[in-house]
Amino acid sequence: MRSLPELTAPVDPVAALTRIAWLLERDRQSTYRVEAFRKAARAAGEVGDDELRRRASARTLTDIRGVGKSTAAVIAEAVAGEVPGYLQQLQDTAPASLAEGGDDLYAALRGDLHAHTDWSDGGASLDEMASAAAVLGQEWLAITDHSPRLTVANGLSEERLTRQLDEIATLNDLLGDELRVLTGIEVDILDDGTLDQTDVMLDRLDVVTASVHSKLRMDSAPMTRRMVAAVCDPRVNVLGHCTGRRVVRGRGARPPSQFDAREVFSACAEHGTAVEINSRPERVDPPDELIELARDLGCLFAIDSDAHAPGQLDFKALGAHRAEEFGIEPERIVTTWTVDRVIDWAAGT
Template sequence: MTTNAELAARFEEFADLLEADDVEYKPRAYRRAAENIRAHPSPIADQIAAGDHEAVENIDGVGDVISSKIIEYVETGEIDELEELRAELPIDIADITRIEGVGPKTAGTLYRELGIQTLDDLEEAAEAGEIQSVKGFGPKTEQNILENVEFARTIGQRQLLGEARPLADDVLAFLESIDAVERCEVAGSIRRWRETIGDVDVLAATNAGEDVVEQFVAWSSVDDEIESGPEKASIRIGEIRVDLRVVVPEEFGSALQYFTGSKDHNVSLRNYAIDREMKLNEYGAFDVSGVPDEAEGQRVGDRVAGETEAGMYEALGLPWIPPELRTDRGEIAAAENGELPDLITRDDIRGDLHSHTDWSDGNTSIEAMVDAAAERGYDFFGIADHAEGPGIVGGMGLSDTEILEQVEEIREVGAAAEIEVFAGIEANVDAAGEIDLSEAVIDALDVIVASTHSALGQDAETATERLVHALENPAIDVLGHPSGRLLNDRSGLEFDATALGRAAAEHDTALEVNSNPRRLDLWGSAVQAALEEGAPISVNTDSHQPSTLEYMRWGVHTARRGWAEPTDVINTWELDDLREFLH
């Protein structure tokens, strides 16, 4: 089954290779198409299979030419024009451009000048001092490549949560349709809502394991059967591996706890159990107080729990610990002391303060975005298009004059809307921590989100000072995606999250959890560190079209990984309290 994520990846590669080949204009169109394909709410391959080609053409940013290529790929697994480009430029473009500062044009130049095709080629050339011999390159670029090549290798091995979890939901829906399956759930890092995952792990409770495995590998969505046996199977759907394990119903809870992890959490929990003469494993919780030390076996002792996951924790006198918290960052002690947080949920979210429209790099109008927010039941919604500044590509940022013009339109739309509409902007935090907005613009706006888009190679100390300085600016309401990272693409800034949290608390500025699945910035541990300093958090989607308002799902679970409660997140507040916070 061709997934939307797989389709998007092909058109991102298309755009990169065109840019590497010095083609103008086309790359931007292909990137926009890729973004809209990735965010499309339903499987495009299903629409093509149903013969609904018109629906494909009607996707924003997809016209006759690109839609024909989408259909070609779904039906044949290839795009002839892309294959020709690959032959002309045989570059591992996705791998090479994961190195900060090495874009498609750079990759094209290095291929033409030095024949570099792979990360290994790039590393060898840098180690030999050949990069700096190319016109326009220097020792600094060469050193940057050497410092970041291993990171580029590592991040290419994991899938984005936002791409893998929808597929996992489809897998669960299929398993639930099998009569012999009594219960099923995802496990592993995807159940802990980690921002990237290795494989999709799924657990099913059944007394007919072999039959369930047979139906699973025969599922029409499966592209490749990797292996299968009486109790487990591994298949591939698109570019994602899915591992199924079947267990008997009475051991489903213990298996779910065991295979959810994390490893560190499980080790600490098992040690906690040993101290209480209990034994935990994938088969259950066992009282081993009367068992001789020499006794061996997984099921030794009196089995006291295992059918439900909650029962595994209850057997130790603990409340159930949400999967997002199972990282061994104090959750067991908090459970023991009755201090687990009352975690935020999507139902707690009352609005979104960071979205884009066709005034900058968004794909639709202010009115359409506000209507989509109202349909979600939000009480408020913020428009925050890009201001001019470093890191904004393609001249998509708004000048001060354009911002003031947009504010007038936002006010008009807001006057007719059923919800509160905030006029905002996404300003750019430059290398020194400053933003470039006039006083007239600052006075006209309701909310200023300030984000990093450039100078992302700063060391941790410099980056921390830069971000803290931005937080000291009274005009800034939200520090957007603080690291500037793009998962599986660039690492972004490293910084002291505790110092950031302390400054945010002191200056009443919210730190953003950017819900875009390619960012998820801040991340769980950084949110936790910031909350411990009393910092307010804002969970926003950074949406560029109505369908991506659904990204809130990823942001909320990321905030949960940081122990966030509803009151910690300004998006849950009453309007009067929010207005006061926004000065």
């Protein structure tokens, strides 16, 4: 089972702060708490090692904008050559896996077809997400930020998506063989089944994950037509979180959309569109019976994290556990494939 390798002394202060943020994200701690460590990591990186040592000696680390009392303590301990106590506590208490099974399948996963950055509603930059994926042993990562219509998630216009593609190309040059970042999008499936991005941009992307984010309570018949139209589009590679449900308690809960799952999944199987097993713990989507139906109809699957922060990339352990539980062979899971095979499949070649 792959997991984050434990950091030992000596540890770089920026690495210590970043790892704390990742472990807090993995544990689904508050965004405010996570962001405090991420901001401190960025601030420490800008200041540089020599200045950090000087300020640690003078006990003026909190004078650095973005560094508070708790993050200053982490920096001071790291500068002193120690593993910061808070980091060690998190490493000691972090579970080896987020799931109680599926270890073999999780280890076979090579990539992820659903991840977000701060270009839309994610909490981290492209390079932060790529760095975490590489540390977790992934070989490739698709960046799938939201499309324009989802304004609440800062969806990407054609112009912004074009700029992101340029940034990904630059990042891939820097990463070399360490990790391959694929260009992609989580494109909204509009009411009539068309896609919320221009044809020109969709044709430029390595992969397209398509999801319903609006009018989730649409009647079953039009919802079925909407989803079938999308998964039959040759540019769509993955059907994301198909029911849209949220299984958390209280106000965050949301019932599943109603549609003819047999008709939708049959179209997926016919057109080679993978059904996503969304690994976010508040989604558990598709429900068990729909995973079984998609399996029996011959669908491909994608075990995805739907990560909005680096530490959430490890959510795929939860999806792997579910896939293994329902006997889905690794060969049918596109996120176990090599990057070249994924690109060829996505292109229809």
